[in-house]
Amino acid sequence: MLNFKNDLKxxxxxxxxxxxxxxxxxxxxxxxxxxxxELIMGTAHVYNxxxxxxxxxxPDKGKKLDLSISTNELTGIEDADISIYPVDGYGDxxxxxxxxxxxxxxxxxxxxxxxYYTWLFQIEHEIRQKIPMIYLSIWDCEPAPLYxxxxxxxxxxxxxxxxxxxxxxxxxxxxxxxxxxxxxxxxGINDNHFYKxxxxxxxxxxxxxxxxxxxxxxxxxxxxxSRNIRRKSTSDNIAAFKLFLDSLPKEExxxxxxxxxxxxxxxxxxxxPAVIELFLGDRKNQVIFSDPGVDIAYMNMLYNSAxxxxxxxxxEGWGLSLTESMMSGTMIIANVTGGMQDQMRFEDESGNWIKxxxxxxxxxxxxYKKCGDWAIPIFPSNMSVQGSVATPYIxxxxxxxxxxxxxxxxxxxxxxxxxxxxxxLGRSWVTSDESMMSAKNMCKNFYDAIEQTLSTFKxxxxxKILKVKDRPLKTLKFPISL
Amino acid sequence: MNKPIxxxxxxxxxxxxxxxxxxxxxxxxxxxxxxxxxxxFLPQRWGNCPFGALxxxxxxxxxxxxxxxxxxxxxxxxxxxxxxxxxxxxxxxGKVNIGMSALVExxxxxxxxxxxxxxxxxxIVSSNFGKxxxxxxxxxxxxxxxxxxxxxxxxxxxxxxxxxxxxxxYFKRIEKSDFDLSSINEEFCYIVVAHWLPGELGEDxxxxxxxxxxxxxxxxxxxxKPALILKTSLAGFSIIEEETxxxxxxxxxxxxxxxxxxIYFIHGELSLTELNSLYNHPKVKSLIQVSNEGFGRxxxxxxxxSSKPIIASPFGGHLDFLNQEYNVFVSGRVEQLxxxxxxxxxxxESMWYKVDIAExxxxxxxxxxxxxxxxxxxxxxxxxxxxxFNLDKMTEKLSEILKNNVPEVSTPMAIKLPKLLNIKKPSxxxxxxxx
Numbered sequence: 020m021l022n023f024k025n026d027l028k029x030x031x032x033x034x035x036x037x038x039x040x041x042x043x044x045x046x047x048x049x050x051x052x053x054x055x056x057e058l059i060m061g062t063a064h065v066y067n068x069x070x071x072x073x074x075x076x077x078p079d080k081g082k083k084l085d086l087s088i089s090t091n092e093l094t095g096i097e098d099a100d101i102s103i104y105p106v107d108g109y110g111d112x113x114x115x116x117x118x119x120x121x122x123x124x125x126x127x128x129x130x131x132x133x134x135y136y137t138w139l140f141q142i143e144h145e146i147r148q149k150i151p152m153i154y155l156s157i158w159d160c161e162p163a164p165l166y167x168x169x170x171x172x173x174x175x176x177x178x179x180x181x182x183x184x185x186x187x188x189x190x191x192x193x194x195x196x197x198x199x200x201x202x203x204x205x206x207g208i209n210d211n212h213f214y215k216x217x218x219x220x221x222x223x224x225x226x227x228x229x230x231x232x233x234x235x236x237x238x239x240x241x242x243x244x245s246r247n248i249r250r251k252s253t254s255d256n257i258a259a260f261k262l263f264l265d266s267l268p269k270e271e272x273x274x275x276x277x278x279x280x281x282x283x284x285x286x287x288x289x290x291x292p293a294v295i296e297l298f299l300g301d302r303k304n305q306v307i308f309s310d311p312g313v314d315i316a317y318m319n320m321l322y323n324s325a326x327x328x329x330x331x332x333x334x335e336g337w338g339l340s341l342t343e344s345m346m347s348g349t350m351i352i353a354n355v356t357g358g359m360q361d362q363m364r365f366e367d368e369s370g371n372w373i374k375x376x377x378x379x380x381x382x383x384x385x386x387y388k389k390c391g392d393w394a395i396p397i398f399p400s401n402m403s404v405q406g407s408v409a410t411p412y413i414x415x416x417x418x419x420x421x422x423x424x425x426x427x428x429x430x431x432x433x434x435x436x437x438x439x440x441x442x443x444l445g446r447s448w449v450t451s452d453e454s455m456m457s458a459k460n461m462c463k464n465f466y467d468a469i470e471q472t473l474s475t476f477k478x479x480x481x482x483k484i485l486k487v488k489d490r491p492l493k494t495l496k497f498p499i500s501l
Numbered sequence: 502m503n504k505p506i507x508x509x510x511x512x513x514x515x516x517x518x519x520x521x522x523x524x525x526x527x528x529x530x531x532x533x534x535x536x537x538x539x540x541x542f543l544p545q546r547w548g549n550c551p552f553g554a555l556x557x558x559x560x561x562x563x564x565x566x567x568x569x570x571x572x573x574x575x576x577x578x579x580x581x582x583x584x585x586x587x588x589x590x591x592x593x594x595g596k597v598n599i600g601m602s603a604l605v606e607x608x609x610x611x612x613x614x615x616x617x618x619x620x621x622x623x624x625i626v627s628s629n630f631g632k633x634x635x636x637x638x639x640x641x642x643x644x645x646x647x648x649x650x651x652x653x654x655x656x657x658x659x660x661x662x663x664x665x666x667x668x669x670x671y672f673k674r675i676e677k678s679d680f681d682l683s684s685i686n687e688e689f690c691y692i693v694v695a696h697w698l699p700g701e702l703g704e705d706x707x708x709x710x711x712x713x714x715x716x717x718x719x720x721x722x723x724x725x726k727p728a729l730i731l732k733t734s735l736a737g738f739s740i741i742e743e744e745t746x747x748x749x750x751x752x753x754x755x756x757x758x759x760x761x762x763x764i765y766f767i768h769g770e771l772s773l774t775e776l777n778s779l780y781n782h783p784k785v786k787s788l789i790q791v792s793n794e795g796f797g798r799x800x801x802x803x804x805x806x807s808s809k810p811i812i813a814s815p816f817g818g819h820l821d822f823l824n825q826e827y828n829v830f831v832s833g834r835v836e837q838l839x840x841x842x843x844x845x846x847x848x849x850e851s852m853w854y855k856v857d858i859a860e861x862x863x864x865x866x867x868x869x870x871x872x873x874x875x876x877x878x879x880x881x882x883x884x885x886x887x888x889x890f891n892l893d894k895m896t897e898k899l900s901e902i903l904k905n906n907v908p909e910v911s912t913p914m915a916i917k918l919p920k921l922l923n924i925k926k927p928s929x930x931x932x933x934x935x936x
Binding site for chain 1: 546549551552553682684685736737738739740741742743744747748750751754763764765766767768769770771775
């Protein structure tokens, strides 16, 4: 039996390896939850899953929930074995020890920033004597975070969600990189959920109504879909939108709106209505809020209602709203940093998708300018080395809102047909085998990494003898990709 | 007839010193009372230390595993409740309650630990040092509002000493060690087996930092140098921990200038068999244990295994089994704890031993240069360790403690009433006659 979504060959339930997956609760709406859900739904016919479903103050903590039947219904298979252990945060040492005994998993997979998992890395010796640790890793920006070296060394396999993460992981690991499986596993979006709705599509009239209800008679729609937190630079989109409107004749400006699919006020971000009122004044109604926490069908309608989606975060591991937008056939404006670079497909002198190496880990300084037609890149105008005690250094890549305003103008100046052409180019590329950004490709990459890990895994030695030597300097030959 | 239920709550399956202690007592208890009592074990965590110490293929371990309670609650009040833990956690769940702890490594038992001891019927500590500190510690109780003294908190319950017997099934002389030390070129190695605990240089409980410093100072720039093997960890043997320890060692190395002797770091889990093999390896010549200990198992196990000399501190629980004449004791100072080493159990106002680093350096050179002399002494201590401080001797001592402190178990008996005689119905014929 072949799963309807991909070509991974069906395995009977009893023959499947079991994955212990730690991530956000897959029933929720965060980016991590979305990706975990896609991975599980796309591989439920080849792996059984026990998942630790994290949330802040999880209402179901302490329970064990069986999602096998609902997974069967969603995937079309008949014998899924999927359970969730809801927890606050991502669990703790005792939970993992208990699950290793109860669930007897064959591999442990975990997702997101390593600092959420310091407790897990502290028992890696225990875990890796039994099963491999597989990390779906993300790192936002150079310089290579040498302070993560012990975290990366604690893993058997690192699946890097961006090309930048992949090269930074290799640089950080140095001589240990050869001992690890490091594989590029970009985030993938389900093309059954996100698709282009054009005049010929059966849902076109539904889209027209949706758009009318959401934005009324506005003709040019700029969409922002992300959290209202500082690194997302949400307010810069508002300032840019103001400049963009100012650059247009009044009658043209009157036809434009900015849709913010985010929380209006967030302690980790700002009071957006106050920002809107300041910048837009009597045009404040041209910024429309769309409430987060809605279903996928709504999101597809939202992207299809927009002419362009912007994401100008100063640090971004991936930027899922860009992939969703591209999958929906809508152009993107993005800051050239982190995982967003991958989605713009910068190309070298020969037209090939650029490759990173030890001396060139990011294109944020603009070595390569040409990218896919579906994207308007914003090269950061200011890079600042930020840090904290736990993460001593990382570049913060700031996009100038004036450049973002110009990008909005550039998209606005195109004909509707040109925007559609470019948007469809984006969809075509994001579903291609080169980009590997479809859910189908993501699941295949995920599967390949796990199979390779399981087939080569050797339990960690119980002990080792180390000769104490002078400690190496924690420095890099190429800390900056100029 | 039902056997009396005896529950022992302890880190029975944990890879840690307290886990070893728990398993030692468990084996002794089963040997003594396994037939008469229904002995059950309530497994506990020990910090973040890993589980999995019990081996299902080992018959003694299997016996313990078979007695482990699968649910956390107590089905009924046990006749005896034994709790091996830090004494502030002691709870009297049984009819008879026995607290067991190494207790302290300093000169003061904290007040909450003292209250825990007083909650139990009686207590068992690992050394006379612990017992003495418990007996000599007292606190003034003050009213929270008036600040007036309202009484004295001191030890009110009996304390018995039960040494931590060495398992001579594991720790014994072997003809040939198969432990692979081929990566170490030196033929003479000192060894330290201790956790890396908090504290600035010279201030940690295990005095590990002082040992490293003294070793480096002793043999820097010497033409012929021994090596130092550190078998140490923080808790779980992770890579993060490995890096932390390597950085800690590096920080001490940076304080010593010159051509330094080699240090080797063994990181990870050794089985008792592997540890015995390491101790018996011909390159391993002497154990350094100048730490503050409630008992100090490594010294006992090392001497029982190898009969090689021990360099020790003249303070703490290990003085119960380390003979004054057969070991090398290093002078130092008994001083207040440094703030970097204190916690809720190691109070800032308490005191412990701090080795004199220069003196330790001299001792290390002396033992290295005159090893044969000290090797002879080590043999005598080894004999004492194996014969007087083994598990059988500990079991005998435990038997004596239980006999002296645990009331006889009352066993339910059937009431035997005297057999009734056949009672004849009184004759009423005479009544007829009266009529």
